Amino acid sequence: MTIEAVINVDLDGPKINRHVYGHFAEHLGRCVYGGFYVGEDSAVPNEGGIRLDVVEALRELGIPNLRWPGGCFADEYHWQDGIGPRSERPTMVNTHWGGVEENNHFGTHEFMALCEMLGAEPYISGNVGSGTVREMSEWVEYLTRDGDSPMARLRRANGRDEPWRVRFWGLGNETWGCGGNMSADQYAYEARRYGTYCRDHGDNRLYKIAAGANADDFTWTETLMKQIGHLGCKRVTSTAFHALSVHYYTVTGPTWDQKGSATSFDTGEYYRTMVAAARIEELLAGHAAVMDCYDPNRTVGLVLDEWGTWFDVEPGTNPGFLHQQNTLRDALVASVHFDLFHRHADRLVMANIAQTVNVLQAMILTDPDTHAMVLTPTYHVFRMNRGHQDATSLRVDLRGPLPSRPVGDATLTTVSLSASRKDGRLLISLSNLDADSPADVEIDLRGGTVHDLRALILTSAAPQDHNTPQSPSAVAPRPYDGASVTGGRLRVHLPPHSFVTVSGTL
Incomplete structure (x- = not known):
C-alpha cells in the first residue's frame, strides 16, 4: 500500500518555535561532572573546565536553550553556594540522585559560560521547594541587573561586570512531587507569589514558567490557568507567569522499578514503547484544550520541559545516576515526538529532552575511563531535524x-x-x-x-x-x-x- x-x-501554518528543540542538564550522575564539566586540570581539552568536544557536538545541533540545575535537584539547590572561588564553595549531598557529595564547582558563572559557548539561551529552574522568594528574586537580580545594587555588586566581585540576559525562569519543578509535594491550589498560590517577586531588570524581560502537570493531570493545568485568566475570556489578566509546563516520560516496563532494558528488548517491547511515545499527542492536545478555555488567544505557552525514554540503568552503574544506552528505538521515539511538536506549534513553545549528556535519553555519552565521546542515535535525529527550528509548519x-x-x-x-x-x-x-x-x-x-x-x-x-x-x-x-x-x-x-x-x- x-x-x-x-x-x-505555500500555505503557512504556525511557526515552529526553535525552543522545542531544547535540552536539559541536571546535577545528576555524570551529566554535569564528567559530561559537560571536567575541571580545568583535566587531560580532556577544555575551556574553564568545560569539555570542548561536547560543546562542539552540541553546537552542530543549534541547541536553542539549556535548562539547569534540575529537575528535582533544583529544589534543593541554593545558588549562592555555587559562586565565588571554587575552593571556598560549601559542599552538599545530592539526596535525590545517588546520595553523592556535590562540591558546587559548577555553578552560576560556569553555567552561563557554557551557554555562551553553546550559543544557547539559559533556562534556570528556581528553588521553590526548599528555597525562599527572596533567594530566587536575588538570583534574578544577580544575573540580570546592571547599575548599582547588592546583587550586582556581588556579581562584579565574582568577576562579571556586565549582566547576562536570562529570559527563561522556572518557578520550581514538579511541585506535585519532589519539588514540595504540594496540591495544585497550594502551588498556584506559590506560583503567584514567586512570580511577583521575580522582577524585570533593565531591558531583560523574564518569561516565567510555572511548574505544571505530571502527564495527564489536566486538573493541575486548569488550576493554574484559573490564576491568570477567566473561563472564555480572551484576555489574560495576570502576568505572574507566562507559560506552564508538563512532564511526560516514555516508560513501558511492568512497574516503575522494572522499566526494562535500554538495549535488550523484543519486538513486543519495541511496539509498547512506540505506543507510549505516541501518547504525547493525547497529552499535548488535552492540556492545550484546557488552556484554550481560559486563554483562547493562546498567549500562554505550553512547555514540555522534561520528555524522553526512561529504562533501567546500565548494569554495574549507580542506580541513582540514571545512565542508559541509546538505541535506534530511542531515535524513533524522538522523531515521533518532533512530528507531534510541529503539529502543536500554535501552543507548544518549548520542549527539553531529558537529558543532554550521560543521563536517560542523552545526545552524548562519554566514557569515564577512556574519555571517548559517543554521539547517540537520538543526537542524529536532532541534527537531521535542525531545519525545522523557527520554520513555518x-x-x-x-x-x-x-x-x-x-x-x-x-x-x-x-x-x-x-x-x-x-x-x-x-x-x-x-x-x-x-x-x-x-x-x-x-x-x-x-x-x-x-x-x-x-x-x-x-x-x-x-x-x-x-x-x-x-x-x-x-x-x-x-x-x-x-x-x-x-x-x-x-x-x-x-x-x-x-x-x-x-x-x-x-
Missing part, C-alpha cells in the same frame, strides 16, 4: 488512513510525518515504526516546485543497535537515494524501523 498525502507548500493532509497495527489494547500508527518551510527550503521528516515492513509514501506538493532534492536516512539492521566507543557510527545518518520528485509528486520509500528526512529548494 502506498500512503498518499498532500502538502500545500506546513499541514500534511492524508488521502487515506495511515498504516497501523494492534499492540495489546492499543493501536499504533506506524508511519509519522511532518513538514516545514524556511529560507526557501522545504524539509519533510518521515518515520516508519514498523519493525519488519517497509512503507511507501507519495506526496502531492502543491503551490510550488521543488528541486535540488536531498535525503538522509537513519536506520540499522535492528532497533536494538546502538553506538559505542568501539563502534561510534553503528547507527548514523547516511545519504539516501530512496526519495525522488517528478512533476510535483514526491515519492519516498521507508525501510522498516527508519527515519528519513527529505529537503529541497522551493
Whole structure:
C-alpha cells in the first residue's frame, strides 16, 4: 500500500518555535561532572573546565536553550553556594540522585559560560521547594541587573561586570512531587507569589514558567490557568507567569522499578514503547484544550520541559545516576515526538529532552575511563531535524488512513510525518515504526516546485543497535537515494524501523 498525502507548500501554518528543540542538564550522575564539566586540570581539552568536544557536538545541533540545575535537584539547590572561588564553595549531598557529595564547582558563572559557548539561551529552574522568594528574586537580580545594587555588586566581585540576559525562569519543578509535594491550589498560590517577586531588570524581560502537570493531570493545568485568566475570556489578566509546563516520560516496563532494558528488548517491547511515545499527542492536545478555555488567544505557552525514554540503568552503574544506552528505538521515539511538536506549534513553545549528556535519553555519552565521546542515535535525529527550528509548519493532509497495527489494547500508527518551510527550503521528516515492513509514501506538493532534492536516512539492521566507543557510527545518518520528485509528486520509500528526512529548494 502506498500512503498518499498532500502538502500545500505555500500555505503557512504556525511557526515552529526553535525552543522545542531544547535540552536539559541536571546535577545528576555524570551529566554535569564528567559530561559537560571536567575541571580545568583535566587531560580532556577544555575551556574553564568545560569539555570542548561536547560543546562542539552540541553546537552542530543549534541547541536553542539549556535548562539547569534540575529537575528535582533544583529544589534543593541554593545558588549562592555555587559562586565565588571554587575552593571556598560549601559542599552538599545530592539526596535525590545517588546520595553523592556535590562540591558546587559548577555553578552560576560556569553555567552561563557554557551557554555562551553553546550559543544557547539559559533556562534556570528556581528553588521553590526548599528555597525562599527572596533567594530566587536575588538570583534574578544577580544575573540580570546592571547599575548599582547588592546583587550586582556581588556579581562584579565574582568577576562579571556586565549582566547576562536570562529570559527563561522556572518557578520550581514538579511541585506535585519532589519539588514540595504540594496540591495544585497550594502551588498556584506559590506560583503567584514567586512570580511577583521575580522582577524585570533593565531591558531583560523574564518569561516565567510555572511548574505544571505530571502527564495527564489536566486538573493541575486548569488550576493554574484559573490564576491568570477567566473561563472564555480572551484576555489574560495576570502576568505572574507566562507559560506552564508538563512532564511526560516514555516508560513501558511492568512497574516503575522494572522499566526494562535500554538495549535488550523484543519486538513486543519495541511496539509498547512506540505506543507510549505516541501518547504525547493525547497529552499535548488535552492540556492545550484546557488552556484554550481560559486563554483562547493562546498567549500562554505550553512547555514540555522534561520528555524522553526512561529504562533501567546500565548494569554495574549507580542506580541513582540514571545512565542508559541509546538505541535506534530511542531515535524513533524522538522523531515521533518532533512530528507531534510541529503539529502543536500554535501552543507548544518549548520542549527539553531529558537529558543532554550521560543521563536517560542523552545526545552524548562519554566514557569515564577512556574519555571517548559517543554521539547517540537520538543526537542524529536532532541534527537531521535542525531545519525545522523557527520554520513555518506546513499541514500534511492524508488521502487515506495511515498504516497501523494492534499492540495489546492499543493501536499504533506506524508511519509519522511532518513538514516545514524556511529560507526557501522545504524539509519533510518521515518515520516508519514498523519493525519488519517497509512503507511507501507519495506526496502531492502543491503551490510550488521543488528541486535540488536531498535525503538522509537513519536506520540499522535492528532497533536494538546502538553506538559505542568501539563502534561510534553503528547507527548514523547516511545519504539516501530512496526519495525522488517528478512533476510535483514526491515519492519516498521507508525501510522498516527508519527515519528519513527529505529537503529541497522551493
